[in-house]
Structures are given as C-alpha cells and as structure tokens.
Amino acid sequence: MTKKLLHLYFLLFLSFCFGQQNKEFKEVKNFYDYQRYMLNNEFKKRFDKEVSPEQKMTVKNDFKEFMLKLDSIQNAALLNALVRVKIREDLNGIQLKNTNTKQTPSPKKSDLSSDAQYPGGFELMRKQLVESFYSDAILANEKVLKTSLVFVVEKDGSISSVKADGDNFTFNRQAEIALYLLPEKFSPAYVKGTAVRYRFRLPLAMNFD
Structure with a gap:
C-alpha cells in the first residue's frame, strides 16, 4: 500500500x-467497530485451532481480506451519512432564509x-x-x-x-x-x-x- x-x-x-450534529458518523463507527470485534474473535478461534504454520498463515490472510472489505463497506456507510448531513444542512439553511432568521x-x-x-x-x-x-x-x-x-x-x-x-x-x-x-x-x-x-x-x- x-x-x-x-x-x-x-x-x-x-x-x-447554523450547524448539525455528527451522531450519524458515531453510529456508523460504533456499528462497524463492533463487527470488527466479532470478526476478530471468530478468526482468533480459527487461528488457534490450526496446527500447521501454513494453515495459520491462510487464516491470517483471510482475516486481512475480510477487514479490507469491511473498511470499504464502512466507508460507503460513512459517505451515506455525509450525504444525509449535508442535505439536512441545506434544508435548514433554506428554512432559515425563508423565515428571514438573521445570523x-x-x-x-x-x-x-x-x-x-x-x-x-x-x-x-x-x-x-x-x-x-x-x-x-x-x-x-x-x-x-x-x-x-x-x-x-x-x-x-x-x-x-x-x-x-x-x-x-x-x-x-x-x-x-x-x-x-x-x-x-x-x-x-x-x-x-x-x-x-x-x-x-x-x-x-x-x-x-
């Protein structure tokens, strides 16, 4: 890399x-951090069960591949959260303008x-x-x-x-x-x-x- x-x-x-809260991002991060925790535990069990170095290496490589995929999926979820926040900000800005709210x-x-x-x-x-x-x-x-x-x-x-x-x-x-x-x-x-x-x-x- x-x-x-x-x-x-x-x-x-x-x-x-005006501004927005960032709870959407925290929720996404907390969800995927938990998924990483669960995957780590499962792969550790598989790793500990294997006897040969070759099989242990295979488990490690599978683990890395899963984590890379999870990173990509999480990033897609974070991008969706970013879009939601920006849309809400735009709507709030329009509302403030329509109500003639002064900054x-x-x-x-x-x-x-x-x-x-x-x-x-x-x-x-x-x-x-x-x-x-x-x-x-x-x-x-x-x-x-x-x-x-x-x-x-x-x-x-x-x-x-x-x-x-x-x-x-x-x-x-x-x-x-x-x-x-x-x-x-x-x-x-x-x-x-x-x-x-x-x-x-x-x-x-x-x-x-």
Whole structure:
C-alpha cells in the first residue's frame, strides 16, 4: 500500500452559522467497530485451532481480506451519512432564509474570553484525523493533494457544517468524514463568559510517497 503522510496546517477565523450534529458518523463507527470485534474473535478461534504454520498463515490472510472489505463497506456507510448531513444542512439553511432568521454577527477577536480548544491539543487532533482517514478510496495522479476544511465548533463543543474545498472530490469527502469522526468534543469559545459558535479554517495536504 502506498504510504501517505498527512500534514495539517491551521488558520483560525471567527463567524457564526447554523450547524448539525455528527451522531450519524458515531453510529456508523460504533456499528462497524463492533463487527470488527466479532470478526476478530471468530478468526482468533480459527487461528488457534490450526496446527500447521501454513494453515495459520491462510487464516491470517483471510482475516486481512475480510477487514479490507469491511473498511470499504464502512466507508460507503460513512459517505451515506455525509450525504444525509449535508442535505439536512441545506434544508435548514433554506428554512432559515425563508423565515428571514438573521445570523448573529461575528464577534471581534478582542471580545473573545477564550478560543475553542481540542482536548490534548491540535497535535492529538492531527493524529486522530490521520487514523480516521480512509486513504484507500483515493486514486491520486499527483504526489500532493490539498484541500481547505472549514467547520464550526458549536456551543456544546461538537463540530458541524464541515466543508472541504479542493481539486480532488474524493479527497475532500474523505477529509470531511475524518473530521466528523474525531472522538472528542472541543472546549467551546467564549465571549464575555458566554459560549459562542466558532469557525475554524483548516488547510490540509496529503503527500503520496
């Protein structure tokens, strides 16, 4: 498998906008994590029963093949979740527009009491993004693929409204999914002691070595 190294560079800016929950992604991940757990147990039983090294190697190869297929199936489920979320965001945006709901003006940088922070810092966030990134779906004709991710940290610390803007459509979608799969919530930003919605811009590049 081609080795892929993910580099993240962070730029921050503020604004308010509507958002969505990412429960769909958690549900998909939890379901397939359980399937992996069950498959691992079954293949371990088969492996332990075999006596010859050749048969044990066959079991190991079968296990790897099953896991690769499961990864692909999970990715299809995550893509469906992404589509559902984006459709809901679009519908909410139309509803807000039809009701003439005004967005809260963006705060000034000087008004911030504290920025939104990811538990463990952005280096841990980078590591978790790399671990969740399904690079097997990407066929790259270039050595470096780039995109710019924009997402909102909600008042409760969850993320929403994730959008990637880059030349490679598949890379964009996988980057969005990886961001939604972050296991921890942010600490929200505050203005004068009140939690506010906070937008991040995250330029992202992947090297294909």
